Amino acid sequence: MNPLQLFDTYERKVRIFEPLKAGQVGIYACGPTVYNYAHIGNLRTYLFEDILRRVLEFNGYQVQHVMNITDVGHLTSDADTGEDKMELGSKRTGMTAWQMADFYGDAFKADLALLNILMPDVWCKATDHIDEQIAFVEDLETKGYTYRTNDGIYFNSRQLSSYGHLARLDVDGLRQGARVQPGERRFVTDFALWKFSPPGEQRQMEWPSPWGTGFPGWHIECSAMSAKYLGDFFDIHCGGEDHIPIHHTNEIAQTEASRGTRLANFWMHGYFLQMGDAKMAKSSGEFLRLASLIDKGFDASAYRYFCMTAHYRTQMSFSWESLQATDTALQRLYQLSYDWGEPGQACSDTLAQFRHHINDDLNLPRAIAVIWDMVKTDLADADKKATLLKMDEVLGLGVADWQPKTLTVPAEVMALVEQREQARTDRDFARADALRTEVEALGFQIEDTRQGPKVTG
Ligand code: AMP
Ligand code: ZN
Numbered sequence: 001m002n003p004l005q006l007f008d009t010y011e012r013k014v015r016i017f018e019p020l021k022a023g024q025v026g027i028y029a030c031g032p033t034v035y036n037y038a039h040i041g042n043l044r045t046y047l048f049e050d051i052l053r054r055v056l057e058f059n060g061y062q063v064q065h066v067m068n069i070t071d072v073g074h075l076t077s078d079a080d081t082g083e084d085k086m087e088l089g090s091k092r093t094g095m096t097a098w099q100m101a102d103f104y105g106d107a108f109k110a111d112l113a114l115l116n117i118l119m120p121d122v123w124c125k126a127t128d129h130i131d132e133q134i135a136f137v138e139d140l141e142t143k144g145y146t147y148r149t150n151d152g153i154y155f156n157s158r159q160l161s162s163y164g165h166l167a168r169l170d171v172d173g174l175r176q177g178a179r180v181q182p183g184e185r186r187f188v189t190d191f192a193l194w195k196f197s198p199p200g201e202q203r204q205m206e207w208p209s210p211w212g213t214g215f216p217g218w219h220i221e222c223s224a225m226s227a228k229y230l231g232d233f234f235d236i237h238c239g240g241e242d243h244i245p246i247h248h249t250n251e252i253a254q255t256e257a258s259r260g261t262r263l264a265n266f267w268m269h270g271y272f273l274q275m276g277d278a279k280m281a282k283s284s285g286e287f288l289r290l291a292s293l294i295d296k297g298f299d300a301s302a303y304r305y306f307c308m309t310a311h312y313r314t315q316m317s318f319s320w321e322s323l324q325a326t327d328t329a330l331q332r333l334y335q336l337s338y339d340w341g342e343p344g345q346a347c348s349d350t351l352a353q354f355r356h357h358i359n360d361d362l363n364l365p366r367a368i369a370v371i372w373d374m375v376k377t378d379l380a381d382a383d384k385k386a387t388l389l390k391m392d393e394v395l396g397l398g399v400a401d402w403q404p405k406t407l408t409v410p411a412e413v414m415a416l417v418e419q420r421e422q423a424r425t426d427r428d429f430a431r432a433d434a435l436r437t438e439v440e441a442l443g444f445q446i447e448d449t450r451q452g453p454k455v456t457g
Helices: 040-058 085-093 097-114 126-142 171-175 220-230 241-259 290-295 300-308 320-339 348-358 364-376 381-395 411-425 429-441
Strands: 005-008 013-016 024-029 062-069 122-125 146-148 152-155 191-196 214-216 234-240 264-270 273-275 316-318 445-449 452-456
Touching (some): 005 264, 024 040, 040 062, 040 234, 040 348, 040 381, 062 097, 062 220, 085 097, 122 220, 126 146, 126 152, 126 191, 126 214, 126 241, 191 241, 220 241, 234 241, 300 320, 320 364, 320 381, 348 364, 348 381, 364 381, 411 429, 411 452
Parallel strands (some): 024 062, 024 234, 062 122, 234 264
Antiparallel strands (some): 005 013, 152 191
16 A cells, blocks of 8 residues: 655655554645625635645544634735725725625535535634734744744744745845834835734724734734644645745744644645636636536536545646536546446455555546546446545545436426417428527526437426
């Protein structure tokens, strides 16, 4: 049996996965910033994390999956300036920041459920962990890693010699030529741990702290909450590739300075979904949601399958044509599996091949090819069914529950179809055509077959 191997961004190589505690795996995944709906790009990252979790479970590990919800402190600019995305979203939607966090948080969970993504064991909201974040910043202050500017408490990245290792940042190059006024952030690589509420302004979300009223910086929530739920050093931390140079770099800096660990044993990143050549961004305001795909007649499972056709470490381009093509393949698989009937004995050779690919850094495209190869073999249908059901523990396509769509044709439509048949028998073709038009106006099609008229939706 080949061991599970995963790519670790920190070491820039594929490593054999060994859990820190026998049989158990702790995963922390950076969750959504709830100022808008998730777009299908965000969902690609959560699908990658779901596959990771299911592969770990397939390998017999018990997984503790923690996901945060960012509901404060994520600013529009990575330079820790600009507005809080939540306060801005509140102006856009007319909801309070608190209402909006609940609204988009619930919408996010509904999307995960539709995609058959297993729910995290722990959901943690930044605003529910203000004390933990303040305590973390106090510890960094005691250890000499902070300084005060006009607008907040900052992390002094020059204090930490390993700063930027995850992203292989050229920190000296980045820090060159910085001319700063007293009271300003000193280096581009420094970042806010605590921001003061702007003078004379009352924010919707603000708290007292040893440094004054304000709110936590975006990165501190993940260092503080992952330590609370998973400890100072846990197995796997994941997120999208955009998190490598800033968010995860800064999470590591905080935890390394305070706790002396690089936070997680494995750092894993899902690569972006692109729209054509452009990246899909929530802040651009123009994006596709899962609901947009459903509106076009696709099931959520079509998007799940679509994402599994590319490796998580390659960027993937979305188009309606490719979604349609993968959906056609998926519907064929569902139908085949349905026709295979009751499950028999799973084929251990086929499962070994499948496991080989999923354990090879989650190579889902190759794992899926194993299914299509199996379809062509002369394995008994019942055994194919049993093998597929086992694989579906990882794929999460819900093969066992799939049913062919049965079309319910209203009596009114059936009556029109019968009248049209009569008109055709009477050779009254004008009337037959008019009746067909009426049927089509009600959303149905008539196909004339040798067995008689067939009504489709
Ligand atoms: P956000 O809600 O903006 O904090 O992002 C939620 C998650 O989606 C993060 O893990 C991001 O790295 C990830 N993400 C953002 N845009 C994309 C994209 N176009 N494709 C894949 N993942 C993305
Ligand atoms: Zn995070």
